[in-house]
Amino acid sequence: MGVLVALVIYARRFFQPIDEIANFYNTFQSAVAALEKIAALLAETPAVRDPEVPTALPRARGQIDFEDAAFRYSATGPLVLKPVDLHIPAGQTVALVGRTGAGKSTIAKLIARFYDVTQGSVHLDGIDVRELTGEDLTRSVVMVTQEAYLFSGTVAENIELGRPGASRADIEAAADAIGAGEFIRALPEGFDTDVNKRGGRVSAGQRQLISFARAFLADPSVLILDEATSSLDIPSERQVQEGLTSLLGSRTAVIIAHRLSTVMIADRVLVVHDGRVVEDGSPEELIAAGGRFAALYRAWQLA
Ligand SMILES: Nc1ncnc2c1ncn2[C@@H]1O[C@H](COP(=O)(O)OP(=O)(O)O)[C@@H](O)[C@H]1O
Ligand SMILES: [Mg+2]
Numbered sequence: 001m002g003v004l005v006a007l008v009i010y011a012r013r014f015f016q017p018i019d020e021i022a023n024f025y026n027t028f029q030s031a032v033a034a035l036e037k038i039a040a041l042l043a044e045t046p047a048v049r050d051p052e053v054p055t056a057l058p059r060a061r062g063q064i065d066f067e068d069a070a071f072r073y074s075a076t077g078p079l080v081l082k083p084v085d086l087h088i089p090a091g092q093t094v095a096l097v098g099r100t101g102a103g104k105s106t107i108a109k110l111i112a113r114f115y116d117v118t119q120g121s122v123h124l125d126g127i128d129v130r131e132l133t134g135e136d137l138t139r140s141v142v143m144v145t146q147e148a149y150l151f152s153g154t155v156a157e158n159i160e161l162g163r164p165g166a167s168r169a170d171i172e173a174a175a176d177a178i179g180a181g182e183f184i185r186a187l188p189e190g191f192d193t194d195v196n197k198r199g200g201r202v203s204a205g206q207r208q209l210i211s212f213a214r215a216f217l218a219d220p221s222v223l224i225l226d227e228a229t230s231s232l233d234i235p236s237e238r239q240v241q242e243g244l245t246s247l248l249g250s251r252t253a254v255i256i257a258h259r260l261s262t263v264m265i266a267d268r269v270l271v272v273h274d275g276r277v278v279e280d281g282s283p284e285e286l287i288a289a290g291g292r293f294a295a296l297y298r299a300w301q302l303a
Helices: 001-012 019-042 105-109 134-140 155-160 167-178 179-185 204-218 234-248 260-265 281-291 292-303
Strands: 066-073 081-088 094-099 120-125 141-144 222-226 252-256 268-271 274-279
Touching: 019 155, 066 105, 081 274, 094 204, 094 260, 094 274, 105 120, 105 141, 105 222, 105 252, 134 141, 134 274, 155 167, 155 204, 167 179, 167 204, 204 234, 222 234, 234 260, 260 292, 268 281, 268 292, 274 281, 274 292, 281 292
Parallel strands: 094 252, 094 268, 141 222, 222 252
Antiparallel strands: 066 081, 066 120, 268 274
């Protein structure tokens, strides 16, 4: 923006009337905002093709199955996911934990079919995801990543991205459902507050809640969440936790969890290490088993 401001100031010396420049500046700003949105969407556009004869899945229940599934990013690269059988029943909340580079995001991206497996298959409700149309899959599986928490624009516009064309009432209902309505209405311009405006005072926790409202509005059967690593203060953490619990509802959820509080609400924890699922059980079971998760749990408690 620094360059743009300099450009506008420079331009002002040469052009009249000022109005015109202000107009140009506004147009430019909305163009920048639009581009940012497009860029954020393109950044993770699946590099896969729609099937020629798709299997229709108008409303998924959310059962996910990996059958002997393995994956490498390039033909010469290593298998970043080694052959795995993984069955996630509809409605289960699964936390993926493990070191950076272990393969957590890769597992998440294979469910959303950002990539096709190198070997084996991934199924949604028993249907190979390669047999589904992109449309059916994007409606059923929504991925909330750290990078895509918020775009330029108002709070309402940010939530609306979950279901473009949604009514204002539906947008507000989604915010209320995940417990964000109150703080949003207390913002200077309520739902019409620009999320990036200086002094807009939208905290990290609140930004996450707004992105939760967007996902709630989208109402997917499968929710994939790459939880932010940034630490939140205790009140925000509690607020985000409550929002997350409402967002989860009865859907299937796969959460790349960085916070102990999130792991503990999961039905099941998968410890991913070097492209393999090395531990699989409820948080309590894994703590009792005394393996990697138990060590991580102790470290988290000390933090
Ligand atoms: N787009 C990519 N191209 C090539 N290698 C990648 C790509 N994304 C991730 N990897 C590699 O795959 C492995 C697993 O990465 P990732 O699934 O992102 O791990 P995690 O989410 O657990 O940190 C890492 O070695 C990483 O460097
Ligand atoms: Mg990751």
